[in-house]
Amino acid sequence: MxxxxxxxxxxxxxxxxxxxPLREHLRDSFWFAPVAAMAAVFVVWAVAQECDALIVEALQEDGAYEELEDLARFADDAKSVVGAVSSAMMTFIGVVFSISLVAVQMASGQFTPRVVRLFVRSRITKATFAVFLATFVLTLLVLTSYDSTPDPAALVSVPLVQSVLTLVMVALSLLLFVLYVNTTLRLMRISHVIARIAAESLRAAAWVPGPHSGAAxxxxxxxxxxxxxxxxxxxxxxxxxxxxxxxxxxxxxxxxxxxxxxxxxxxxxxxxxxxxxxxxxxxxxxxxxxxxxxxxxxxxxxxxxxxxxxxxxxxxxxxxxxxxxxxxxxxxxxxxxxxxxxxxxxxxxxxxxxxxxxxxxxxxxxxxxxxxxxxxxxxxxxxxxxxxxxxxxxxxxxxxxxxxxxxxxxxxxxxxxxxxxxxxxxxxxxxxxxxxxxxxxxx
Known part of the structure; x- marks a missing residue:
């Protein structure tokens, strides 16, 4: 053992x-969550692309060319939406980054420079950046999957699952953006900053020996x-x-x-x-x-x-x-x-x-x-x-x-x-x- x-x-x-200490070191770093999310989105996109190819192949084997035409029209409509999302994501990322910098600057100047660590350790901030970057990468990958062939019988893949997945990621991004703004506003209030420091300190003190150990x-x-x-x-x-x-x-x-x-x-x-x-x-x-x-x-x-x-x-x-x-x-x-x-x-x-x-x-x-x-x-x-x-x-x-x-x-x-x-x-x-x-x- x-x-x-x-x-x-x-x-x-x-x-x-x-x-x-590895877990604490990862919590103190800001790069891990976004990088992991962008790596994971490649895997999710590959699975979604394979599902789309299987759907098209099954419809072609059944001779359901009308359904394939409907899917192609849906893909054309979704392509413009995905393109708009791809452009908007970079704007959102810039807004989130700007809010973070302003909040960190105000907190370090008004409270103490050591409270910057609370912003770095914030799970909502990391999750927001990670999901925004993952959504942006996903939209770029989905845009490469559209097939311009007009013949339904020659279609290789229609990004149906990929488009739906993109819309889900957009909805998740909007939800996280609201939570991120709420969390950032809380961290700019001194009472919440002090409470977070106390909570982290009590967690760090949990391993200190107890009063009834009985150790000689x-x-x-x-x-x-x-x-x-x-x-x-x-x-x-x-x-x-x-x-x-x-x-x-x-x-x-x-x-x-x-x-x-x-x-x-x-x-x-x-x-x-x-x-x-x-x-x-x-x-x-x-x-x-x-x-x-x-x-x-x-x-x-x-x-x-x-x-x-x-x-x-x-x-x-x-x-x-x-x-x-x-x-x-x-x-x-x-x-x-x-x-x-x-x-x-x-x-x-x-x-x-x-x-x-x-x-x-x-x-x-x-x-x-x-x-x-x-x-x-x-x-x-x-x-x-x-x-x-x-x-x-x-x-x-x-x-x-x-x-x-x-x-x-x-x-x-x-x-x-x-x-x-x-x-x-x-x-x-x-x-x-x-x-x-x-x-x-x-x-």
Whole structure:
């Protein structure tokens, strides 16, 4: 049986699946869906063309020349429609592309450049481009299938099925265009952008060890080797957990990832520590670490908090001055921290089928996550009572949820916020107003 990785523990009573990063990489790319759709349309067109040829052949064998003439007249009428559709598709593609560029430019300028990834990962946007391009390619192929022979007995194929298929694709394109416009308008609204970031972050946190795993502390033993990064410099996007677990089991060692996902690595720096034996050969570890130019949600526990913090900081800047948006970002920051408030952090243990630890992957600590969510926003919020009141309410809520050993960073941020408000607000009445917790900021 092929060995697979199992992440230790789960708060829902089942082991979360640790999958290959390939699916996430395809979601982060924009080329795959359109290219796959255009390749698939060639196959569909070939099948439809064969069906049309079989229909003509069957009618010719039966001597149904009147029906063939009717089909030929239908094909002549449909040819003009297909030609018009072919011209209109390029216009539609240009409109969709223009809308996407404007939406991305507005979102990156108003919110943060890192939200561009949400537009790239949008399934509706990819599906719209894919279907539009596939429809355009299909119309070109169908136009080559029309037979100009006037004699019904000499006809080879009448594109009946192909014409109907083209009309179906046009109807699907129009439907997707409406859905695309609706989705794009939603993504230009900050509340939906923040909600999408939170949803992606919660999905990324699903593999973090659960609170009732029952796993004993793991003694890795001394480090027997360190493997250096030999690829290009960049951000560690994710690791192929299942492959690393298989390699570690096959060679009887434990691998420990040294940088966290999201760290910037350069060639020559250590990335893997080997415990319990000689290091596996380099060929076995090839393509187990993915390095790119920017962070992704996959396996990166802090990326969502980073984006939410950036949105809040941009909203609190003097150029934008939108404290309500900062409050909305704080709502989701509190939500993410609450979801992780009782889950073990610092390291994720990945086991093989024999329940032996084979890979140790570092994750941010609770203190690091709290600092990421609150430190920078707190520094800019002292003169904005709407934000200070919401932050105090969020800290109070988290203090009720976390275990006693995790209260310290929350209390520290609460006290630092109180000191900052006291220092920058001279009027006692204004100071008391800013120090009053309120989940709506100023509700």
């Amino acid at each position: 092929r060995d697979e990785a199992v992440t230790e523990g789960s708060s829902w009573g089942r082991r979360p699946r640790v999958s290959s 502390p793991c003694d890795l033993g001394p480090v027997t080797a360190r493997l250096l990064h030999e690829g290009r410099a960049g951000v560690l996007r994710d690791v192929h957990v299942a492959r690393l677990v298989r390699v570690a089991r096959r060679h009887g060692v434990v691998l420990r990832l040294i940088p966290r996902v999201g760290d910037f690595v350069v060639p020559g720096t250590p990335v893997l520590a080997v415990h319990g034996g000689p290091p596996p050969p380099r060929a076995a570890l090839r393509r187990t670490l993915s390095v790119g130019v920017e962070r992704t949600y996959h396996q990166d526990l802090g990326f969502g908090l980073r984006q939410l913090s950036d949105i809040a900081l941009r909203a609190l800047s003097q150029a934008i001055n939108d404290p309500t948006t900062a409050v909305q970002a704080l709502d989701r920051i509190v939500q993410l921290l609450a979801a992780l408030s009782r889950r073990p952090l610092d390291a994720a243990l990945h086991l093989d089928r024999a329940k032996t630890v084979r890979l140790v992957q570092p994750v941010p600590s609770w203190t690091a996550l709290v600092d990421l969510g609150f430190a920078e926003v707190r520094g800019c919020a002292a003169r904005t009572p709407q934000v200070t009141r919401r932050m105090l309410a969020g800290l109070d809520d988290l203090l009720l949820l976390v275990p006693p050993d995790r209260r310290s960073p929350l209390l520290r941020h609460r006290e630092l916020l109180r000191q900052s408000i006291t220092r920058q607000t001279a009027n006692p009445a204004d100071r008391g107003f800013a120090l009053r917790p309120d989940r709506q900021g100023i509700g």
